Amino acid sequence: MTIHIGAEPGQIAETVLMPGDPLRAKWAAETFLDAPECVNKVRGMLGYTGTWRGHRVTIQGSGMGMPSLSIYANELIRDYGAKRLIRVGSAGAMQPDVAVRDIVLAQGCTALSTPSRGILREVNLAPLADFHLLTAAHRAAQDSGARVHVGNIYSSDVFYDERPDLNEIMQRHGVLCVEMEAAELYTVAARHGVQALAVLTISDHLLTGDALPASEREQSFGQMIEIALRAAFEG
Ligand SMILES: O=P(O)(O)O[C@H]1O[C@H](CO)[C@@H](O)[C@H]1O
């Protein structure tokens, strides 16, 4: 047990999928895993371990924002020996050719700061996806018929952003979408020498105002979970 994860030693798999939403962790575990067992309920941040096509996998909520994700990523790696962390999250599109329901694989993440800033100090470390996971996810996404984009994303500290100029700068530099966790995930993974990737589903569009209706979210989120699982085990 750690401060934030109640699982016993050995109850967390080496491969962990990390949605922001703990209820997405429950839904994904019950939908995709055989014999899912709830291994964490601390603070309601649900985590489940089961198997997918014979491979052991944990799906653990990260909460929203980099400080929350950082706590879970650190404990999963340092205390439970996780070797492969794949974020499965929603994101807001920032480019005209990225549409709701599209899949974005975050090759790199831009951020104003991350919780790792205190460690990195003046160093602007580039948070990068694990290349093997990235290419495997790209193959899986193409096989699934998803519209998939690979590139830079923006990991923001704020959902209700009152700096529209920042979005404009991101857009001008080709940033595909905005979310709130991946830059810290990649940075923590780099520090501990483990693999990380963020597979994102576009849930809304910052330029057009389009948004995915709740009724359609489940299906597109399912595609993202399957891409993440195939990247982890069929790469
Ligand atoms: O859908 P999740 O994984 O929570 O991701 C996105 O949704 C939340 C904001 O609504 C933030 O956590 C953001 O990164």
Ligand SMILES: O=c1cc[nH]c(=O)[nH]1
């Ligand atoms: O962080 C997020 C997630 C989805 N949509 C947004 O605009 N921001």
